[in-house]
Amino acid sequence: MTKGIAAPRPSLLHGILSLLVPGLGQFVVGARGRGSAIFASVVVLGGLSAWTISQKARFPDFSLSFVIFAKLVFATGLLLLFLVALRALVSRFILRDASLEAFSAYGMGILYFLALVVAGNQILATAGSAEQLAFVFGGTALFAAGSLAALWLWNVADAARIGGAGLGGHLPSLALPILLVCLLVFSLGYNITRVDLPKAITEYQDISILLPRILWPWRAAFAYDQEVVEETQLIQAPCPDGAIGxxxxxPQAGEPWISATPTCGEVGVRAITGGFEPGTLLTITGGGFVPGQTVNILWKNPIGNAFRPRGVGETEILINENGEFTSQLNIPDVVIPEATASGDQIHTLVVRQEDVEVFGWRFSDDMKLALVGMLETIMMGLMATFFGMILAFPISFLAARNLMAPIVSPLNGIVGGIVGLVAGIWLGSELAGRAAEALGGLANAPIQIFLIGAVLVIGLGYAGLTLAGRLFALMLERLGGAANDTISAILLAAMIAVPGYFLGRGFSRGVMSIVQGADIAAINEQNFAYAGAILLAVLTLLYAFRNRGGRGIPIGSIIYTTTRTILNILRSVEALIYAIIFAIWVGLGPFAGMLALTLHTVASLAKLYSEAIESIEPGPLEALNATGATRLQTIVYAVIPQILPPAISFTVYRWDINVRMSTIIGFVGGGGIGFIMLQWQRLYQWELVGIAVWLIAITVATLDYVSAEIRERTI
Amino acid sequence: MLKVEHLSMVYPDGTIALRDVSFEVKEGEFLGIIGLSGSGKSTLLRCINRLLEPSEGKIIWNGRDITHIDQSELRMVRREIGMVFQQFNLVKRSSVMVNVLSGRLGYTPPSWSLINRFSRADRALAVAALERVGIADKANNRADELSGGQQQRVGIARALMQQPKMILADEPVASLDPVLSHSILGYLEKLNKEDNITVLCSLHFLDLVQRYSTRVIGLRSGKLVFEGGKKDIAEISDSRFKEIYGEEAQRLGVE
Structure with missing residues (x-):
């Protein structure tokens, strides 16, 4: 740290001003920006801190938390002052030289931090019940307050210094206050995002069961061929006297068999009081089964209903290496229906082995579903990119400043152009309607009708725009002189009045009905509509007359600005949110997701393309202009060759993003793997969720690699 | 053929590029335009075919005032005036052939040219133009594979495609080394003499002006400060020279 030999005396006055109102001292000296920034930081961050405390603690009113926070700031400020004073004293009396410093500013900072940690509870106690406050917001409020106090005190020192030295030299560094602001924001962020590190450790067990299943879910991905072996032994029960069963x-050689002894016995009896007397004990032996796997024992009553006998012996038995087993089982309690209670009651003992053939594997149905979902997802991303690209390409030219800014049109051209455009679009849609009828309605031939409609509307609109513009200009030229400007201005004003009318009505419905209540607003609706029309018309007239005789109206810049604004708004809403809307509009499923992604893709690709256009070399454009090429020709020959590589790169990149987005767009009903995954998650089918996660990861990683490769090659 | 009357040009940022410039060009002339960088040479050339809109004054092309004609008429005028640029202004990623053909766009019906279709006659014309500047063998190369001198020849071939009555050359050799300068200017001279194409060419070096121009105008800070024939250039005195190039300029490269 360098010390000036004749450091100017700090100004007490400015220091006091800044103590009272942060930044005021600096402001008075003339460092307006600095003063305002300090004031804004202290007010905004202080207010935010107090508000956070009030939200966390659920204090009924804001002022309470404000007071608490102010007390905290005061207390920590005193602590800091104490440390500063300590440092001065040590410098002065122990080091005996005021120019020596006991410790650096960083040392001070660390000391202050340690003091806050050590004395935290005591400081909190000055503001309220320490326990309650610690419970509610822990140490973060303390550090927020501490940072604010330090910022405040720095601001006082800064004001005093600037006030003393004047604005002549360069202003002291802002590193410290910026660090303090960062600290403050960090403590608030820590609090607001509810960082809870202990939880991450203590509650790991909640996930520890799931995690392996999600991470290695492949058991659920496969199904196996099964062979079921069922062997039976007939048993008579009850056993009347003399019956032999x-x-x-x-035993059979080479194939499964079972046998039981005796084959005649008594059934078990379950008393109503809860006691249970098991039936005759049977010894079951068997052989010829698949070694090493289990068999299940079932009991089938005389009328053929099978069940697993309970509480009478083992029902799941492991087969030994020779394929044999021996087991014992009491005859279970079997209620014999009255109707069949006469004659011999023949039961069946069933031994059943489900032999799973591991090598006969195939994909499980769930896995197939996941694969279908993944395919749907990839295609959704692909289609959205495709449509987005097609729509974004023409729009991007409207959003490129270098192409649009030079377009200036005389008033006449604009008036004629608008009329022509509207008329062309109207004619186009009328004709498209006829065509739709001829083709048998929208449902019959949707793609043809859409294509024909698009061609007609765009083509006729464009034709109208150019033709009518020229025609109208010619017509007015006949009239000649100043009259034609006036006529166009009036016509333009009349045309602008139409949207003005609707804007006025919208204002009445949207704003006035909130301010005045819907009933009163409805009465005045017409007035607002007319007022809107007149206002816009008058503004247009004024504008037109002011620009009379000038270079014309910068229609290109107007279109550029409008397009860019719309694109920016569209892009600032996530595709996920569009998907919510489209899922309602066109129903759940991949179409909704695709539309949502397309909308977002159009907005972002149009911006990226237009930036590519803006960064082309202007030379070829100029050269082609000089040859007498039309605007469209210069675009095709000078612009497109130049933007092709970046445009391809952007498109592939967007495709990458779209597939990534489409994996989760299903969460809000957009179809694809996300839709399936969400359902599995709700059924706690963690292995299936794991499969979805794996498929997504594999796809996205592959695509990431492929898109990077493609992009590398095109540039 | 071309008459410029009281032409002034002020850029939107307030820079005055041309002040009241008037001169006339006769058919078949090779008019050299001299002056320092920033003296308004490029602006003047661009005002003539209205790549830049002049603020005041008139441009009269073959007896017709073209200062305020509308876009479609302007295109008809522009296609009669070829232009050659300092930075060649080729589309680097397109082939030489396409670059040359694009000079013909003013004559082709837009709908055809949009899908890269040119008539057989246009293609033949392009081959002929390339042959004329000696690079017919490079027709299928990408423009950026060519050297600077070759690129400028493509630029000339492109201008030639317009079958122009006049060529505006904006510092055509400033990006090339001196040997190539003579080659390029030689082609322009050939067009001037053989095809009777009027040439307006802005140049830095006096010796080049002396060698190629039939007449010269000099600009300084947007003002016309010199006008003279071939002889006058040879006899430019030091004081005259300083009038055009400013007090600190040194003569250099004059034979």
Missing amino acids: PPSNE
Whole structure:
């Protein structure tokens, strides 16, 4: 740190001014920007801190939290002052030289920070119940207040210094206050985003069961061929005196068999009081099953209903390496229906083995669903990019300043052009309507009708624009002189009055009905509409007359600005939000997602393309202009060759983004893998969610690589 | 053929580029325009075919005032006036052939040219133009594969495609080394003499002006400060020279 030999005396007055109102001292000296910035920072950040506390603590009113925060600032400010004084004293009396410093500014900062940590609870106690405050906002408010106090005190020192030295030299560095502001914002951010590091550790177990299933979900991706072996042994129960029961099966060689002894016994009895007396104990043996896998034992009652017997022995038995097993089972309690209760009751003991053949695997139905969803997602991204590209390309020319700014049209041309454009579009849509009828309605031939409609509307609109513009200009030229400007100005004003009418009505419906209430606004609606029309008409007239005889109306710049504004607005809303709207409009599914992505793609690609156009070399454009080429020709020959590589690159990049976006657009009903994944998540099918995550990751990573490669090659 | 009357040009930012410039060009002349950078040479040339809109004055082309004609009429005039640029202004990524053909756009019906279709006659014309400037073998190369001198020859071929009555050359050799300068100016001279195409050419070096022009005008800070025939240039005195080029200028390269 360098010390001036004759440092000017600090100005007490300016310091006091800034103590009372932060930034005022600086402002008075003449550092207006600095003063205003300090004032704004302190007010905004202080207010935000107090407001955050009030929100967190759910204080009924703001002033309470404001007072608490002010107390905290005051307390921490005193702490800092104490440290500053300490430093001065140490410098003066222990180092015995006022020009020596006890420690650097950074040392001070660390000391202050440590003091805040150590004395935190005591400081909080000065503002309110320490426990309550600590519970509500922990240490963050303390640091917010501490930073604000330091900022405030710095501002006082700064004002005193500037006030003493004047504005002559260069102003002291702003590094410290900027650091303090960052600290303050950080403490607020920590609080507002509810950072809770302990939770991340203590509650890990909640995810620890799911995580493996999500990370390695492939068991659910496959299904296997199964072979079911079922062997039976007939058992008679109850066993009347003298009955011998069905014969016991004999062991078979080379194929599955079971046998049980005895084959005649008593059923178990379950008393109403809850006691249970098991039936006769059967010994079951079997062989010829697949070794190492289990068999299930089922009981089928005399009328053929099978169930798994409970509480009478093992029902799931492991087959030994020879394919055999032995087990014991009591005859379960079987309620024999009255109707069939006569005669011998023959039950069936069933031993069933589901042999899973591991090598006979195929994709499970869920996996197939996920693959279909993924394909849908990729195509959604692709289609959105395609349509977005087609629509964005022409729009981008309207949004390129270098192409649009030179376009200046005389008033006559504009008036005729607007009339021609409106008439052309009207004619085009009428003809398109006829064509639609001839083709049998929109539902019959949608693509043809859309294409024909687009060609007719755009073509006739453009033709009208150019032809009528020229025609009208010619017509007025016949009239000659100053009259024609006046006529066009009046006509333009009349035309602008139409949107003025609707704007006025919109103002009445949108603003006045809120301010005055809907009923009163409805009465005045017409007046507002006329007022809007007259206002815009008069403004147009004024503008037209002021520009009379000039170079004409900068229609290019007007179109450029309008296009850019609309694009910016469209782009600032996420595709996810558009998807919510389109899901209602056209129903859930990939079409809604595609439309949403398309809209966003148009806006962003048009901007990217237009920036590419703006950065072309102007030379070829000028050269072609000089040859007498039309505007369209110069675009095709001088602009497009130049923007092709960046345009391809941007498009591929956008495709990449679109596929990424379309994976989650399903969350709001946009179709694709996200839609399926959300449903699995709601069913807690974590393995399936895992499959979706994997597929998304694989696709996006692949695409990322491919798009990077393509882009590298085109530039 | 071309008459410029009291031409003034003020840029939107207030820079005055031309002040009351008047001169006349006769058919078949090779008019050299001299002056320092920033003296208004480029502005003057661009005002003539209205790439820039002059603020005041008149441009009379073949007896017709073209200062205020509308875009479609202007295109008809522009296609009669070829232009050659200091930076060649070729579309670098397009082939030489397409660059040359694009000089014909003023004559082709827009709808055809938009899908890159030119008539057989136009293509033949392009080949002929390339042959004339000696680079017919490069027709299918990309423009940026050519050297500077070759690119400027493509620029001339493109201007030639317009079958122009006049060529405006804006410092055509300022980006080239001196040997190539003579080659390029030689082509312009040939067009001037053989095809009777009037040439307006702004140049830096006096010796080049002396060698090629039939008449010269000098500009200084947008004002016409010199006008004379071939002899007058040869006899420019030091004081005259300083009038055109300013007090600090040094003569250099004069034979």
